[in-house]
Amino acid sequence: MRLGEVFPDFAATTDKGGFDSFHKWIGDEHWAIMFSHPADFTPVCTTELSRAAQLADECVILILQSNSWAFRFASRHVKMIALSCDSAEAHRGWIPDIRSYARIETHKEFPFEIITDSDRKLAKRLDMIDPDELDSAGLPLTARAVFFIDPTKKLRAQILYPATTGRDFHEILRVIDSLQLTAKMPVATPEGWRVGDECMVQPWLPAGDAEQRFGKNSIRTVDLPSGRPYLRFTKPPSTQQ
Template identity: 40%
Template structure:
C-alpha cells in the first residue's frame, strides 16, 4: 500500500488484532510546518486515493477522526461539506480520514447527509485508515497512545493539516476529543497563507480576508513604497498596507 512500509504484520487474518505490534517508535516520521507531506495510497469513499495525485496542483486540507459515528466528528465532517464551495473558491481540496472500515464510512455518510446537508450529496472523500498507516505517517496519536503503541489497537487524534501545492505542510492543528474544530479558522488561515505567498506579507492577529496586512521587517521602506505604494508605520518594525498592491 505504501512505497515504504513501517509495518510487519504476520498475516492478514491477524491484522486487526496486532496493529502496531511491531511498531518502531524510532521510525516515527516528524511532520512539522515546512515538512514535505508524506504521500500515501489508501482506500476511500470514492475509491483508492493517492494523496499527491488527488491534490495535483491544489492546496489541500487533510483532517482526521478516531472513529465513525462519533458525535463531534459527525458535526465537523458535515460542516466541511457545507463549506466546500468556500474551499473550492480558494483552490483547496478536502480529504477526511477516519480509522474505521470503509463499509462503516459509507453508512456514516448517510447520517452526515441527514444531519448537516439536508440530504444533499456528500462531496469529498473520507479515507479508511483502519490499519492506522496514515495515522503513523502523520503522527496522529496522543501521548498516552504513543506510550502504549505496542500494546494493541489505538485511536487516532483529531488533526488538521494544510498542505500547499508544493506538498509542503503549512499548518498543523491538533484538537482534543471534546473540542470541535473551527472551520472558519481553517478558511482564515488559508486566506492568510495565500495572500502571504502572493504578496510577501504577513497578517496580524485576528486578520480576515481584505483587511490590511503587515510588511515584514526585512523589506526596506524604499522597497515597500515601490511594491505597495502607501503604507502606515506604527513602529519601525510594524508597518501596515492594503493587500491590494499597485503591481
C-alpha cells in the same frame, strides 16, 4: 513533520474507492486540507464533518464580517479529504447522518472523500494518534489533526487538537486565506486577520521596496516607545479600496 517539508506520499482506500498516490490526488494546481477524526458515528466528529461539507458546497457563502466575504473551499482551489480509523463501509454508512445534520440534499454528491485507516498505519506515520482516547477495543483513536499542503506538496501549516475538542472550520478557512496571501506577497497577517483586513509588511522588506510594492501612501506605521518602525500595516494591491 516540519513546516516546509514535502508531505509524505501514500496510497489509500476511501469511501469512494481510493487512490494510488496522495500527491497525484492533490494535483499540481490545488492546495489540500487533510483532517483526521477519531471515529465514525461519534457526536463531535459529526458536527465537524457537517460543517466541512457545508463549506465545501458550491452554494454556501459565509459572511465573516460586514465588508469581507469568505467563499467555499473550492473557490480557493483547495481539495479536502478526511481520515479516520474506521472502515470504508462505516464511512458510507455514516455519511447519511452527516448529510442530515448538515441539511445537505441527498441528491448531491458528498463533497469530499474519507480515508479508511483501520490498521492505523497512516495515523502513526503522520503522528496523529491520541493515546488518551481509546475505542471499544482499547485501541488508540486518531487525534483531530489538520494538515495544510500547498501545490508543491509542502506542509505549510498544521493544527492538532485532542479528540475531546472540536475544530473551528471558520479558522481553517482563515488559515488558508492567510497562507495563500502570504505565499504571493511579502506580508504577514496579524491576530484575528480576515480577508479584507490590513495585513503587515514583513520586517525584512526595506521601506523603499515596501513603498514601491504597495504604494507610498498605502503603508501605515504605528509609533512605538522603542522608536522602531516595525509595525507597518497595509492592504495588498488586490484589496485596496
